[in-house]
Amino acid sequence: MFEIFQYGFMQNAFIAAVLVSVACGIVGTYVVVKKVVSISGAISHAAFGGIGLGYLVGINPIVAAIPFSILSAISIGLINERVKISEDTAIGILWSVGMGLGVIFINLSPQYAPDLFSYLFGNILTVPRSDLILMLILDLIILFIVFLFYREFMAISFDEEFSKVVGVPAESMYILLLCLVALSVVVLIKVVGVILVIALLSIPAAINIQYTNNIKKIMIFSVILGIFLNILGLWLSFIFDLASGATIVLVLGITFAISTLLKKYW
Structure with a gap:
């Protein structure tokens, strides 16, 4: 198994697997506890608009996706809190508009988009060193913000109404949490793509x-499990010549199914 890591692109892929596991383990915990998985999907698809904008203006699509994703997160947070439409309607609007803008921007771009497929479905084997540095920076930002507002995030995740009563700025914290989701989406795009984030x-x-309701334990174990499963999926995709992003997701899905069965019958 370990001989595959003698290649430079596999070393980059290994580092990327570790970096994305930090983001998905920490922010993913809040996403699951707060039950905002569908909102995360909307933000990830809206990020495609930023990728298209990157192609249009001639900059790194991942860099362009950062402000686009954050703006989408803030928009859906404000719509959810202040506009009288249902949450699923806001998600559907943001989801489709972001993807639509991405397609339009790419159509308007004078250059060909040779690696567009990797942004949709991911390709961890093509992650360059520059994107690894960007992933590391985003991970550090995520860690810093979570460390700074850990109690506030925990409060709004379990009981948003009570958190308002005790003085937590719930709306601001909710929007900040969605911004963390946006940053995590950017970290994950090159690995599993917009579709599979x-x-x-x-x-x-x-x-x-x-297995536990302790937030800190969920975060730590999610990071560790994510590293193991991402590397396993990476290794399987390399051995069997399969799409890396899809293989990683299938490994995650199978592991979840096995874990659920074990929890139910053991």
């Missing part, structure tokens, strides 16, 4: 939440 963001935490 939800799986990596939710499955590790969903597995661990079956």
Whole structure:
């Protein structure tokens, strides 16, 4: 198994697997506990608009996706809190508009988009060193914000109404949490793509939440489990010549199914 890591692109892929596991383990815990998985999906698809904008203006699509994703997160947070439409309607609007903008921007772009497929479905084997640095920076930002507002995030995740009563700025914290989801989406895009981001963001935490209700333990175990399953999926995709992002997601899904059965019958 370990001989495959003698290749430079596999070393980059290994580092990327570790970095994305940090983001999905920490933020994914809040996503599952707060039950905002569908909102995370909307933000990830809206991020495609930023990828298309990157192609249009000639910059790194991942860099362009950062402000686009954050703006989408803030928009859906404000719509959910202040506009009198249902949450699923807001999700559907953001989901479709973001994807639509991405397609339009790419059509308007004078250059060909050779790696567009990897942004949709991911390809961890093509992650360059520059994207690894960006992933690391985003991970550090996520860790810093969670460390700073850990109690506030925990309060709104379990009981938002009570958190308002005790003085927690629930709306601001909720929007900030969605911004963390947006940053996590950007970290995950090159690994599993826009389409499959939800799986990596939710499955590790969903597995661990079956065994403990302690937020810190869920985060730690989700990061560790994410690293193991991402590397396993990476190795299987390399051995059997399969799409890396899809293989990683299938490994996660199978592990969740096995964990659920074990929890139910043991």
